[in-house]
Amino acid sequence: MNFAAWAPAYEAILADFGYDRAGDEAARDELARLVSDFDVSRLDATGETVAVVGAAPSLTEDLDVVADADRVFAASTAADVLREHGIGVDVHVTDLDKNPETTRALTREGTPVAAHAHGDNRELVAEWLPAFDDAHVLGTTQARPVDGVRNFGGFTDGDRAAFLADHVGADSLVFAGWDFADAPSEAKRHKLRWAARLLSWLERRRGETYGVLDDYRDTAWLDALG
Numbered sequence: 001m002n003f004a005a006w007a008p009a010y011e012a013i014l015a016d017f018g019y020d021r022a023g024d025e026a027a028r029d030e031l032a033r034l035v036s037d038f039d040v041s042r043l044d045a046t047g048e049t050v051a052v053v054g055a056a057p058s059l060t061e062d063l064d065v066v067a068d069a070d071r072v073f074a075a076s077t078a079a080d081v082l083r084e085h086g087i088g089v090d091v092h093v094t095d096l097d098k099n100p101e102t103t104r105a106l107t108r109e110g111t112p113v114a115a116h117a118h119g120d121n122r123e124l125v126a127e128w129l130p131a132f133d134d135a136h137v138l139g140t141t142q143a144r145p146v147d148g149v150r151n152f153g154g155f156t157d158g159d160r161a162a163f164l165a166d167h168v169g170a171d172s173l174v175f176a177g178w179d180f181a182d183a184p185s186e187a188k189r190h191k192l193r194w195a196a197r198l199l200s201w202l203e204r205r206r207g208e209t210y211g212v213l214d215d216y217r218d219t220a221w222l223d224a225l226g
Helices: 003-017 021-034 057-061 063-068 078-084 100-109 122-131 157-167 186-206 219-225
Strands: 049-053 071-075 091-094 113-117 137-141 172-176
Touching (some): 003 186, 003 219, 021 122, 021 137, 049 063, 091 100, 091 157, 100 113, 100 122, 113 122, 157 186, 186 219
Parallel strands (some): 049 071
C-alpha cells in the first residue's frame, strides 16, 4: 500500500484520537537517524500462508494455526509466547512499548524486526534502537515515509503485521491470538476498534474473509472510505 492510499485512514485516525502529526513525524525522523535502509525483499512471502499473531490470552489455544503456517509475523508480546512454545518468529512487529528486550534479542539472533515510531514512543526509539542489530531492523511509521523508514499501512502492532504480510506478497493470511474484546481500558478498546476497521479494509482489498472479524466489521466506515 502506498502512502496516497493509506493517507485517508491516517487522517481519520489523527482526527479521532487527536494525535499530533508533527509528533509522528518527529518520531519518524528520530527513527530514520538510527536505522539503515532494510531490504524488504528479505521478507518475501509470495505464495505463502502467513500467520498474523496477536498477543491475546487465547494465543495458547491457537498455536496449531501458527505452526501450520509458512511464515509467522508476530505482534508485540506474542513473540514471547511463541518462543516459549518453541515456535519460531519470522518477523516481529513492535512499537517497543512492552518487550524491547525480546526485540533486541531477536535482532541479535538475525530475526527481522519491524520497529515502529509514533508520537508517543520517541523516547523508546532513542533508547532502544541503538541496542538492536541494525542489519535486522525495518523502520516503520504511520506518517509519510522517508528514506529508511517505510509505511505499509496499519495502526496497532497486530494490524501493521497484517499489512506488512500483504505488502510482501502473502497468498493468504491466518489469524491467531486475536480478541477484539480483550481490552483493559476504553483507550485500548478504541484502538482495537480501529484495528478491526483496518483489517476489514485489508480483507476487502484482498478479497478475503477473516473469521476473526465476525461481529467487528465496520461496513459504514469502509463504505465511507471508498
